[in-house]
Amino acid sequence: MSQTIFDWLFALAALVAILDYFGFKPKQPHWGPSMPLNRNWKLGIMLVLVAASLGMSGFSFYRSLHPPSRHFSTSEWENYQSAQVIGKRFAQTRVTLDGSAYINCEFDRVTLVYNGTAPFRLLNNHFTPPVQLDSEVPEIEAALELAVELERNAPKAPNN
Numbered sequence: 001m002s003q004t005i006f007d008w009l010f011a012l013a014a015l016v017a018i019l020d021y022f023g024f025k026p027k028q029p030h031w032g033p034s035m036p037l038n039r040n041w042k043l044g045i046m047l048v049l050v051a052a053s054l055g056m057s058g059f060s061f062y063r064s065l066h067p068p069s070r071h072f073s074t075s076e077w078e079n080y081q082s083a084q085v086i087g088k089r090f091a092q093t094r095v096t097l098d099g100s101a102y103i104n105c106e107f108d109r110v111t112l113v114y115n116g117t118a119p120f121r122l123l124n125n126h127f128t129p130p131v132q133l134d135s136e137v138p139e140i141e142a143a144l145e146l147a148v149e150l151e152r153n154a155p156k157a158p159n160n
Contacts (some may be wrong), residue, residue, distance in 0.1 A: 007060055010053035017046035072118075080119045094134070097122075107131060116140050 021042050044070045072080065082101035091108040099118035108128040114120065133148070135141040 004060065007053065007056045009058055010049060014046065014049040014053045017042065017049050021046050077119050082119065082121055114140060115146075 004105050017136050021039075075107065080099075082099055084101045084103060085105060086103045087105065088102075089108065090105040092110065094111045095102075095107065097112055097114045097120035098116070101121040101123065102125055103121075103123045105125045106128070107125060109130060110127075111132040111134050113134045113136070115135055116139075133144045135144060
């Protein structure tokens with residue numbers, strides 16, 4: 001919120017400096033004493049304000065695309081209050097696990113999506129294969145691929 005306020009203030013200051021540079025200014029100052037500046041100072045101040053405004057706007061845009069991730073402490077993770085989903089049926093869809101507790105649900109040929117933003121729980125559910133695992137986070141996607149590959153290459157237990 002404060003970042004947005006600063007962006008607007010710098011943009012307004014830059015606009016006033018640009019208008020002043022090109023000669024658009026009030027006839028009489030509405031506040032304080034008048035102090036003339038030479039053209040080079042005006043240009044320097046204007047360029048600094050425009051650069052600051054563009055820099056802060058660029059940073060805000062970057063943060064909107066890459067919001068800071070929420071890191072939980074161990075105790076917060078263990079005591080996280082998940083949203084409970086009870087007795088629901090999911091068929092041929094993507095189901096996001098983050099922040100939810102699925103209890104007595106049925107998963108029929110679904111893709112389970114986990115992005116690591118919050119813990120999840122799966123209790124007494126029924127899964128109809130194939131069930132796929134996916135993530136929109138590259139590090140988690142790599143870990144899931146490793147787990148699938150290890151499972152695929154694990155020695156099979158002999159049938160007795």
